[in-house]
Amino acid sequence: xxxxxxxxxxxxxxxxxxxxxxxxxxxxxxxxxxxxxxxxxxxxxxxxxxxxxxxxxxxxxxxxxxxxxxxxxxxxxxxxxxxxxxxxxxxxxxxxxxxxxxxxxxxxxxxxxxxxxxxxxxxxxxxxxxxxxxxxxxxxxxxxxxxxxxxxxxxxxxxxxxxxxxxxxxxxxxxxxxxxxxxxxxxxxxxxxxxxxxxxxxxxxxxxxxxxxxxxxxxxxxxxxxxxxxxxxxxxxxxxxxxxxxxxxxxxxxxxxxxxxxxxxxxxxxxxxxxxxxxxxxxxxxxxxxxxxxxxxxxxxxxxxx
Amino acid sequence: xxxxxxxxxxxxxxxxxxxxxxxxxxxxxxxxxxxxxxxxxxxxxxxxxxxxxxxxxxxxxxxxxxxxxxxxxxxxxxxxxxxxxxxxxxxxxxxxxxxxxxxxxxxxxxxxxxxxxxxxxxxxxxxxxxxxxxxxxxxxxxxxxxxxxxxxxxxxxxxxxxxxxxxxxxxxxxxxxxxxxxxxxxxxxxxxxxxxxxxxxxxxxxxxxxxxxxxxxxxxxxxxxxxxxxxxxxxxxxxxxxxxxxxxxxxxxxxxxxxxxxxxxxxxxxxxxxxxxxxxxxxxxxxxxxxxxxx
Numbered sequence: 001x002x003x004x005x006x007x008x009x010x011x012x013x014x015x016x017x018x019x020x021x022x023x024x025x026x027x028x029x030x031x032x033x034x035x036x037x038x039x040x041x042x043x044x045x046x047x048x049x050x051x052x053x054x055x056x057x058x059x060x061x062x063x064x065x066x067x068x069x070x071x072x073x074x075x076x077x078x079x080x081x082x083x084x085x086x087x088x089x090x091x092x093x094x095x096x097x098x099x100x101x102x103x104x105x106x107x108x109x110x111x112x113x114x115x116x117x118x119x120x121x122x123x124x125x126x127x128x129x130x131x132x133x134x135x136x137x138x139x140x141x142x143x144x145x146x147x148x149x150x151x152x153x154x155x156x157x158x159x160x161x162x163x164x165x166x167x168x169x170x171x172x173x174x175x176x177x178x179x180x181x182x183x184x185x186x187x188x189x190x191x192x193x194x195x196x197x198x199x200x201x202x203x204x205x206x207x208x209x210x211x212x213x214x215x216x217x218x219x220x221x222x223x224x225x226x227x228x229x230x231x232x233x234x235x236x237x238x239x240x241x242x243x244x245x246x247x248x249x250x251x252x253x254x255x256x257x258x259x260x261x262x263x264x265x266x267x268x269x270x271x272x273x274x275x276x277x278x279x280x281x282x283x284x285x286x287x288x289x290x291x292x293x294x295x296x297x298x299x300x301x302x303x304x305x306x
Numbered sequence: 307x308x309x310x311x312x313x314x315x316x317x318x319x320x321x322x323x324x325x326x327x328x329x330x331x332x333x334x335x336x337x338x339x340x341x342x343x344x345x346x347x348x349x350x351x352x353x354x355x356x357x358x359x360x361x362x363x364x365x366x367x368x369x370x371x372x373x374x375x376x377x378x379x380x381x382x383x384x385x386x387x388x389x390x391x392x393x394x395x396x397x398x399x400x401x402x403x404x405x406x407x408x409x410x411x412x413x414x415x416x417x418x419x420x421x422x423x424x425x426x427x428x429x430x431x432x433x434x435x436x437x438x439x440x441x442x443x444x445x446x447x448x449x450x451x452x453x454x455x456x457x458x459x460x461x462x463x464x465x466x467x468x469x470x471x472x473x474x475x476x477x478x479x480x481x482x483x484x485x486x487x488x489x490x491x492x493x494x495x496x497x498x499x500x501x502x503x504x505x506x507x508x509x510x511x512x513x514x515x516x517x518x519x520x521x522x523x524x525x526x527x528x529x530x531x532x533x534x535x536x537x538x539x540x541x542x543x544x545x546x547x548x549x550x551x552x553x554x555x556x557x558x559x560x561x562x563x564x565x566x567x568x569x570x571x572x573x574x575x576x577x578x579x580x581x582x583x584x585x586x587x588x589x590x591x592x593x594x595x596x597x598x599x600x601x
Binding site: 011014015018019022023026027136137139140141142143144145148149151152155156157163240243244246247250251261262264265266270273274276277280281284285288 | 435436438439440442443444446447448450451452453454455527531534535538539540541551554557558561562564566569570573576577580581584585
């Protein structure tokens with residue numbers, strides 16, 4: 001067990017190391033980092049100063065050392081546009097992203113789990129096909145299009161919902177649905193396959209033989225076990241949602257992390273772009289580690305394997 | 307005495323052309339072929355120049371609405387460019403970017419996947435650790451990051467998408483190579499003294515190419531949506547090139563006053579293309595490669 005956790009932690013640290021090297025190298029090898037890290041319109045002396053300050057005249061490994069040292073000190077640089085540290089901006093926006101992700105996740109589970117169960121109970125029936133089409137559409141439709149069409153209907157024609165910004169519950173509905181639909185597809189597919197697997201197991205046969213009503217077999221006995229992988233995926237996806245909402249947040253002008261990333265691009269505010277990517281990658285590596293460890297705690301087969 | 311001719315499987319297979327196979331997705335394939343046709347002959351099909359407009363005729367609605375005319379069948383955008391012509395040329399952008407990016411990602415991923423799976427050892431460790439790490443970065447965020455560094459251009463977008471998506475090939479192909487490695491024909495090739503390079507090229511590659519094709523079809527949809535998203539966010543294909551994502555970003559300006567055709571039409575094009583690619587990919591997956599059915 002200890003060995004397993006140690007190895008997982010090791011892999012995650014290695015991943016974080018590779019992540020930092022990837023980001024570090026891409027910035028420095030492709031083109032001139034000064035043009036990215038110095039504010040647009042800086043004078044030649046300023047550029048020279050910053051080149052020396054950032055140590056860009058030093059060998060690569062030494063630059064990397066500085067890069068990591070400031071990362072560990074929690075210094076992701078200063079935003080050109082807002083003139084505050086990137087980390088501060090990030091934490092300012094995080095609550096909005098969390099709220100959006102939580103509501104989007106709730107919607108996606110409310111859609112994904114029941115339709116997944118229906119699809120599994122009646123394989124190849126009407127609900128199975130309807131679910132397949134619904135999830136395929138969710139995966140194929142670009143999120144920004146779904147968002148714009150929703151705005152067109154609910155804001156422009158019907159005038160029911162506000163088209164952008166944050167504030168009340170009404171502001172949340174459209175962005176959360178747009179973001180949630182995409183993930184509902186994944187949750188539906190997993191619920192279906194996991195449910196099918198559980199329904200084939202011995203204890204479900206026993207429950208049926210005992211003459212339990214079908215609703216009880218499925219709703220109580222099967223569902224409990226079938227939901228374990230779905231909840232795990234939902235946990236990971238919650239973190240993923242915070243980091244991939246850039247399109248949705250841009251369409252609806254929702255002031256979260258994704259919008260911050262978009263502002264970073266449009267204002268050529270590179271420290272912000274870099275910071276959001278670093279934190280996002282690190283967050284996802286950590287969640288994967290957490291899930292691996294939790295699984296090992298729950299299921300001895302995993303920790304004894306390999 | 308009658309001569310009994312053996313029935314070879316060859317004749318049976320060749321008797322059914324592939325488009326008659328069970329469940330062959332006729333409509334999706336037709337749509338993809340149609341988009342490809344439009345992309346190739348865009349110059350001949352488009353009624354107007356897609357990049358030049360005149361402000362005198364901006365925001366004209368499609369012909370069936372009041373104020374529209376058949377000269378601009380699908381209306382005009384905020385600088386008076388013909389929407390139909392831009393959609394037609396946009397098909398070219400999507401096809402070129404989509405297909406080349408998938409080829410770039412597929413070549414890198416398949417090559418590294420085969421080497422990683424067959425050679426094992428440190429090469430495997432390095433490739434797989436990089437794959438794991440890069441997969442942890444959300445694809446769109448990673449692509450935005452790269453685009454912010456190298457700046458937007460069609461070629462850069464292709465390279466960026468290739469760099470972001472090769473990891474998916476590498477992982478799947480490596481898994482297949484690991485099981486192929488244990489098969490008799492590979493072991494016999496080793497015994498016969500074939501070099502590793504020859505085995506990978508002659509014996510492994512032809513056996514994973516099916517999976518690579520299935521993945522490529524499924525990836526086509528993903529890549530096109532990502533390209534459109536990047537263009538929508540302003541770090542994709544640079545204006546005034548007619549990319550569908552870019553058209554929607556421009557169209558957003560007219561959305562609140564009800565100029566719906568500027569956003570809805572390019573969106574429908576993207577949807578048709580992506581949905582078709584996904585349906586074809588799903589069919590191929592089941593047909594070509596039973597191992598990938600769970601994917």
